[in-house]
Amino acid sequence: MKTFILRRLLHTTLILLAASLLIFLLYALMPGDFITGNVKLTDEREAELREIYGLSDPVLERYAVWMGNALQGDFGYSLQQQKPVLTLFNEYIGSSFLLAITSTILTWLIAVIVGVISAYKQYSWFDTIIVIFVFAAMSIPSFFIGLFFIKIFAVDLKWLPPGGMITTGSNATGFAYVKEVLHHMILPVAVMTLLGVGSLTRYFRSNVLDVIRQDYIRTARAKGLKERTVLFRHALRNAMLPAITMIGFELPALFGGSLIIEKIFNWPGIGNLFMQSFTVRDYPLLMGLTMLIAIFTVIGTLFSDLMYRVADPRVKLQ
Template sequence: MSTYFVKRLTYMAIILLAASFLIFSLYAMTPGDFITGNIKLTPERKAELREIYGLNKPLIERYLTWMKNAVHGDFGYSLAQQKPVLTLFNQYIWNSFLLAIVSTFLTWLIAVVVGVIAAYKQYSWFDTLVMVLIFSAMSIPSFFIGLFLIKVLAVDLKWLPPGGMITTGSNAQGFAYVKEVIHHMTLPVIVMTLLGVGSLTRYFRSNMIDVIKQDYIRTARAKGLTERKVLFTHALRNALLPAITLVGFELPALFGGSLIIEKIFNWPGIGQLYMQSFGLRDYPLLMGFTMFIAVLTVIGTLLSDILYHLADPRVKL
């Protein structure tokens, strides 16, 4: 196990080093930046700022400086927001995490339960209805679902607020603040759950169909075990094994998958900040966020390998 971790950590370091150079190079070679595109600055002031922030230095020298600072936790300074990138991350990323963790929990819960029942009742009316809803959810764009639910639930029925994290001008604290946040996050969580539950339900359904045809499932039924115990104890555990590989993609998806949703619902998360930075060409913040996603991807892949080994000891690391 220790040898495996040493090898994986070495691979992770090499992958992240290559990813960091690729990320930095792509953004650095993109034409224009925040200083160049700022029409309020004089040519002399632009040249001065480029000198101050080292934007006129060679690419390799700039990368080495950025990487040295990144190792020490300094991912640069956001010129558009006038704050360090790490400070902005700490300010916005927890809002995104709140949306992502709730929607991910609901997505997996619904997908597992519905997938198991649909597989058990294959070709029934329930299975047919589930498949129709799955393909409908997968085919409709996220912005359409978001705007449609805002129109119906927020504008017409006035059940939920159309956007934001709290009511404008609200001074709520304690439990009242928590209640207000939950009320505002309901719509974006519904949309994110609808977008993710389709493909995951189909994945669990196909896995369960394969598993319940195995000999050991027939043996468990022959022993007189209840159908619920056969499905959710014996079959589901083995059907979950292939799904563990998806964990490696869940970590980056927690933050990368909510970019459009946060923009639609005006949710003050890292996704909306990232989208705004594109228009402003705030490359330090864009590089920091993209590098953050790369780190999460590598860590998620390692976690999925370890979880797969724990779930099935026959698989060697």
């Protein structure tokens, strides 16, 4: 186990170095930047700013400086927000985690229960409805569902707020503030859950269908065990093993999957900040956010491998 972890940490370091170079070159070689896109600047002021921020230096030299600062915890300075990138992370990451973790828990809970029942009642009317819903949820774009929900529940029925994290001008504190945030969370969480539950339900349904045909399931039923025990203690436990590998990808998906949703609902999170930075070509902030997602990706992959070993002791990590 120790040898495996050390080897994976070495591989992770090399992958992150390669990813950092690719991310930097991707943004550095793109035409234009925040300074050239600002029409209010004179040529002299533009040249002065490019010199101050080192944008006139060779690309590889700029990468070496950026990477050296990143290793010390400095991912640069946002030209639009006029704040360090890490400071912006601290300000916005909590809101993104709140949305993403809530939707992830609901998605997995619904997918596990519905997937198991759908597999158990294969070809029934319930299974047919679930299959239709799954393919519909996987086919409809996220922006369409988000705008449709706003139209129905916020504009027509006026049950829920159309966006934001709190009501404009609100001075709520304590429990009133928590209640207000939860009220604003309902629509974006519902959309994110709806988008994620389709593919995950299909995945669990397929796994459970494979497992319940195994001999040990027939043996468990022959022993007189209750069907609920057979399904959720024996079948689901083994069907969950392949799904563990997906947990590692949930960590970067906490941010990547909420980019459009946060923008649609004007949620003050990392995703909304990322979309705003694209419009003004704030590359230092974009590089920092992209690197953050890359770090979460490799950490999540390592975590899923370790979790698979814990869940199934028969697996040997080499």
